[in-house]
Amino acid sequence: MNALATHVPMPATLPAQQAMAAAGPIDIEELSRHVQVLRRKLAPGQHVYRAGQPFHAIYLVHAGFLKTCELSEDGRERVTGFRMRGDLVGVESIGLAHYACDVVALDDSEIWELPYPPVLHACLQLPELQIRLTAALAGEIRNDRAWMLALGTLTAEQRVAAFLLDMAERHLRLGFSPRHFLLRMGRADIASFLGIKHETVTRALSRLDRLQCIDVQRREIRLLDTDGLRRMAGQGETLH
Amino acid sequence: MNALATHVPMPATLPAQQAMAAAGPIDIEELSRHVQVLRRKLAPGQHVYRAGQPFHAIYLVHAGFLKTCELSEDGRERVTGFRMRGDLVGVESIGLAHYACDVVALDDSEIWELPYPPVLHACLQLPELQIRLTAALAGEIRNDRAWMLALGTLTAEQRVAAFLLDMAERHLRLGFSPRHFLLRMGRADIASFLGIKHETVTRALSRLDRLQCIDVQRREIRLLDTDGLRRMAGQGETLH
DNA sequence: ACCCTGTGTAACAGTCGGTAACAGTCGCGC
DNA sequence: GCGCGACTGTTACCGACTGTTACACAGGGT
CATH class of the missing domain: 2.60.120.10 (Jelly Rolls)
Incomplete structure (x- = not known):
C-alpha cells in the first residue's frame, strides 16, 4: 500500500518498523x-x-x-x-x-x-x-502481517484502539491532524476489517469515550489520551 | 452486498495459493x-x-x-x-x-x-x-489476504478444518498424499497461526475426529471426509 | 529411570456474538 | 420548510463459544 508517491510506512499502530531503505517518492x-x-x-x-x-x-x-x-x-x-x-x-x-x-x-x-x-x-x-x-x-505484505498479528492477539477493544491509532498515524503522514479526524467508513466496515461485529465496534468506541481516551460523535473522532490508547492497544509508548 | 453480475467468484478454494503458484517456479x-x-x-x-x-x-x-x-x-x-x-x-x-x-x-x-x-x-x-x-x-499478499478473510469470518473449528484442507492441498501440490500426512508443527504453532488457543485446536481436532471427518493420532492426520471438511470450512465442494 | 515437552481432557469464567428495540441522521418529496 | 422513511449508530440482555486454569498422560531425550 503506501507506495510510490509517499515514503514508507508500516502500520503505525502495530510494531513500529524502520523506514523503507532509500524509498523516497517516485518521480x-x-x-x-x-x-x-x-x-x-x-x-x-x-x-x-x-x-x-x-x-x-x-x-x-x-x-x-x-x-x-x-x-x-x-x-x-x-x-x-x-x-x-x-x-x-x-x-x-x-x-x-x-x-x-x-x-x-x-x-x-x-x-x-x-x-x-x-x-x-x-x-x-x-x-x-x-x-x-x-x-x-x-x-x-508487512502491513498485512502486522494486522494479522494484531487481529490474532488482541481483544476486540484493543483492536479498535489499534485501528484508531493507525488512522491517526496515516492522517498525520498526510499532513492532517492525528488527533481529530473523520472516519470515512461506517461501523460495519471497521468491524469487518477488525474481524468483529459492528455492535462490538460501537461498544468499544463508547467505552473508550467513557474512559476519556477519545471523544466520539458518530464518525467524528478526537483522540484525548493517545498514550492511554497505545497502552490499551498493547503498544509501548511512542511520541507525537 | 452487490449480488450484481460481472462477478466471477474468483477466490481459490482455500487460502491455499502459494507464492509461486501464479507464475510458476523461478528458473x-x-x-x-x-x-x-x-x-x-x-x-x-x-x-x-x-x-x-x-x-x-x-x-x-x-x-x-x-x-x-x-x-x-x-x-x-x-x-x-x-x-x-x-x-x-x-x-x-x-x-x-x-x-x-x-x-x-x-x-x-x-x-x-x-x-x-x-x-x-x-x-x-x-x-x-x-x-x-x-x-x-x-x-x-493474496495468500495473506485469503487467510485474513478466513480468520475474520470463521469459527475456531472452521479455521482448523480450513487449515487441514490447506495442508492437504499443499501436500498434494508437492506430490504427497493429501489424505494422509504428518503435521510438522505442534498444536501451539497451529493455534498461533489460526489466532486461537492450543486447547481449542485440540478440541476442534478431537471433534472432527469424533465426527469421522478425520483421524488424528497426535501429529498424524488422515482425512476421511474431505467434502465434509469443506462444507464445515465454509467452502463449496471442489474435487480431488 | 528421569525429566521435560507436547498433547488431551475437563470445569469454570469471560468475552463476544446474536437479537432486538430505539435513537439520531440524512436524503427525498411534498 | 416540513415530514417521512431508510439507513446508521447505540444500547441492553442473553447465551454460546472460546479462553483460562488445572491436571494427567505419552513420548523423546539425557
Whole structure:
C-alpha cells in the first residue's frame, strides 16, 4: 500500500518498523514518460474494479478514501484494508488474469491508473522504479502481517484502539491532524476489517469515550489520551 | 452486498495459493548464472534469520518445513505462515535494512540463499525473473489476504478444518498424499497461526475426529471426509 | 529411570456474538 | 420548510463459544 508517491510506512499502530531503505517518492513525471497515466474520479460507492474483471492496471490513490474487500465463493466478505492518498491499489492482483478483490470508493476520490504491462516494461529502463515497486509490494505484505498479528492477539477493544491509532498515524503522514479526524467508513466496515461485529465496534468506541481516551460523535473522532490508547492497544509508548 | 453480475467468484478454494503458484517456479539454473546461490541446511529449531538482523538475501525452500513468526515490541508473537519446498522466504523484508520477522525450521530443512541486490540486478537482464518475483510477492499478499478473510469470518473449528484442507492441498501440490500426512508443527504453532488457543485446536481436532471427518493420532492426520471438511470450512465442494 | 515437552481432557469464567428495540441522521418529496 | 422513511449508530440482555486454569498422560531425550 503506501507506495510510490509517499515514503514508507508500516502500520503505525502495530510494531513500529524502520523506514523503507532509500524509498523516497517516485518521480511521476518520469514514470509518465514511459506509461500512459489515466486519471479517474470516483463517487462514493463506485468500484475501481471488481473481483473477476480482467487485470490490466494498478492504481495510485491521488485523493479520497477507498476500501479493499476480499470475498469468498460462499458469500463471506471482508474488508482487508483502507486506502488513502499515496497508497497503491491493485498490486495484490499482479500476476493474475483477473482482479482478485473489490476496491470501492468510500468518498469522492481520484485515482491514477497505471497500465500494468507498461509499468513492468518501464522497470527495465528505470531500475529505481523496480526497486520501489518491489519495496511497495513487500511493504504491503508487512502491513498485512502486522494486522494479522494484531487481529490474532488482541481483544476486540484493543483492536479498535489499534485501528484508531493507525488512522491517526496515516492522517498525520498526510499532513492532517492525528488527533481529530473523520472516519470515512461506517461501523460495519471497521468491524469487518477488525474481524468483529459492528455492535462490538460501537461498544468499544463508547467505552473508550467513557474512559476519556477519545471523544466520539458518530464518525467524528478526537483522540484525548493517545498514550492511554497505545497502552490499551498493547503498544509501548511512542511520541507525537 | 452487490449480488450484481460481472462477478466471477474468483477466490481459490482455500487460502491455499502459494507464492509461486501464479507464475510458476523461478528458473534456478538461469538465475544461478547471475547470482551466487548458497545452500544452507537447518536442523529443527534453527533460525534462517531473526527479526533485526541485516537484510541481505531472500531464500527458496528446497526441502523441509519452516514457520515465519511476526513479533511485536511488547512480546506478542504470532506464526504468520508455514513454508515448504518451493516457497520463498524473506520477501516480506525487501526494502528494509533489517529482517522484519523470524523464520524457524520445524524439521530438517534445506534452503537456497539468494543474495538480494544481485537478484534485483539480475532482473534487469532477465525480464522473466522480474515478472516472477513480482508475481510471487503479489501471490504472497493474496495468500495473506485469503487467510485474513478466513480468520475474520470463521469459527475456531472452521479455521482448523480450513487449515487441514490447506495442508492437504499443499501436500498434494508437492506430490504427497493429501489424505494422509504428518503435521510438522505442534498444536501451539497451529493455534498461533489460526489466532486461537492450543486447547481449542485440540478440541476442534478431537471433534472432527469424533465426527469421522478425520483421524488424528497426535501429529498424524488422515482425512476421511474431505467434502465434509469443506462444507464445515465454509467452502463449496471442489474435487480431488 | 528421569525429566521435560507436547498433547488431551475437563470445569469454570469471560468475552463476544446474536437479537432486538430505539435513537439520531440524512436524503427525498411534498 | 416540513415530514417521512431508510439507513446508521447505540444500547441492553442473553447465551454460546472460546479462553483460562488445572491436571494427567505419552513420548523423546539425557
